[in-house]
Amino acid sequence: MPAPEEIKIHAKNIDAAAREIIGILEDTSIGNVIFVRGWRGFGASAALKAVAQRLKSSKSTFGRVVHVDCSLWKSMRALQKAVADELELPPSVMAIFDRQDEEDDFSGIDEGSRGVIPDIRTEIFRKLAISKFVVIFHNGIDKYIDLYECGVPVIPILNNKVLWTWHGRFRPDFCLEYTMEQHTDVVVNYSHNDWICGKALLEEAKEVVTYMGIPEPYMNQVIVEKCFQYIYALGSGRSPYFGEWRNHASNYLVYDGIIQGQGDTSAWGAADALQRNMHLDWLFLMSIGDDIRRHLQCRLHDRLVLWEHKDDVLPDETGLLHSEATTFFIVPANRYGTRMTTLREGIFQHSHSSKLRVLHLSWCGFSFESPPFLCCSQLRFLQLNECRNIPSNKHPSHNEDLSCFQKLWVLHLRESRVGA
Incomplete structure (x- = not known):
């Protein structure tokens, strides 16, 4: 199959991007299946929604606009039902879904394995075959979906179109992109500029807030964008020791x-809702692009500190703990040939250390009797990974205030021992 045609659009916001995409859709010389990548995957889903809204609210060359959002993937059955809902198929037809679901429940078929229903596919085909249409599709699974399986007849001679994306909910582009795009005629990219980068990330955050359904002030796009920046900062860590936190990413946000x-809104409930409505699977595959890193590199510079030690040497800025830091990781740069690094006494002994809430120390040596984080009175999470005790002449008095444990929620010890 030939490589898809690539079109780069120049837009300063999502509305402008939507206008250009509509122009591409209405161009009869361009192929039928159009994939929107956005800026490195961001801003694509928001643009599709803006396109759908514009086409549905005004006259266009398409007699029917079918907008299907399956960015939170369930099954082929759920996709087919979403198409049927958009087409407003009669109740007698929609009732077939309920009957088939009841049969599948009885047979023990899980929701994710439920396929399309042939009779519904026929009804969808009949409904669409006589009209010029565009299907706008948010695909939430990591493989290409042929909408013909659901009954959507994408027939080139009729100039019917499919506008789709695999992105949304903060899912960036990475290695699976090439395989997905081989099934499309056109790929639409946004040109790189600071305007569209910032707008694209903000739109991703707004989208996630809408899906979560948690009202302000407990959740809003500013909080969600900050959550993404935090998770991305940890996900971009080169050290293999960053990998262990990824299954609990939302907990770190709390x-x-x-x-x-x-009140009635639990922080843990909000974090769980965020994890369910925000794609984090890319964390297990790779770090995303350098241009995203450059765009985000200063966003959490003061809040989150990541130090990687190599050959038992800490970075030069060790003595400059940022005054606003709330999360602090000290981990080895490499998994193999790792050597212990010694934390100097008083590394956290300054007036701002009480702001630290997350502290992760890996392959670090310090006195267990008088650890350097004793003064960190706001700690909620403390992880000591393969740390070693270094005997010290300093011994805490019986009256010494162990303030680091007063508000601690989680103490995670892994292969840390007193002996050498």
């Missing part, structure tokens, strides 16, 4: 205090 609860 430990750090980015997500806070109040």
Whole structure:
């Protein structure tokens, strides 16, 4: 299959991007299946929604606009039902879904394995075959979906179109992109500029807030964008020791205090809702692009500190703990040939250390009797990974205030021992 045609659009915001995409859709010389990548995956889903809204609210060359959002993937059955809902198929037809679901429940078929229903596919085909249409599709699974399986007849001679994206909910582009795009005729990219980069990330955050359904002030796009920046900063860490936190990414957002609860809204509930409505699977595959890193590199510079030690040497800025830091990681740069680094006494002994809420020390040596984080009175999460005790002449008195444990929620010890 030939490589898809690439079109780069120049827009300063999502509305402008939507206008250009509509122009591409209405161009009869361009292929039928159009994939929107956005800026490194961001801003694509928001643009599709803006396109759908514009086409539905005004006259266009398409007689029917079918907008299907399956960015939180369930099954092919759920996709087919979403198409049927958009087409407003009669109740007698929609009832087939309920009957088939009841049969599948009885047979023990899980929701994710439920396929399309042939009779519904026929009804969808009949409904669309006589009209010029565009299907706007948010795909939430990591493989290409042929909408013909659901009954959507994408017939080139009729100039019917499919506008789709695999992105949304903060899912960036990475290695699977090439395989997905081989099934499309056109790929639409946004040109790189600071305007569209910032707008694209903000739109991703707004989208996630809408899906979560948690009202302000407990959740808003500013909080969600900050959560993404935090998770991305940890996900971009080169050290293999960063990998262990990824299954608990949303918990770190509560430990750090980015997500806070109040009244009936639990911080843990909000964090769980965020994790369910925000794609984090890319964290397990790779770090995303350098241009995203450059765009985000200063966003959490003061809040989150990541130090990687190599050959038992800490970075030169060791003595300059940022005054606003709430999360602090000290981990080895490499998994193999790792050597212990010694933390100097008083590394956290300054007036701002009480702001630290998350502290992760890996392959670090210090006195267990008088650890350097004793003064960190706001700690919620403390992880000591393969740390070693270094005997010290300093011994805490019986009356010494162990303030680091007063508000601690989680103490995670892994292969840390007193002996050498």
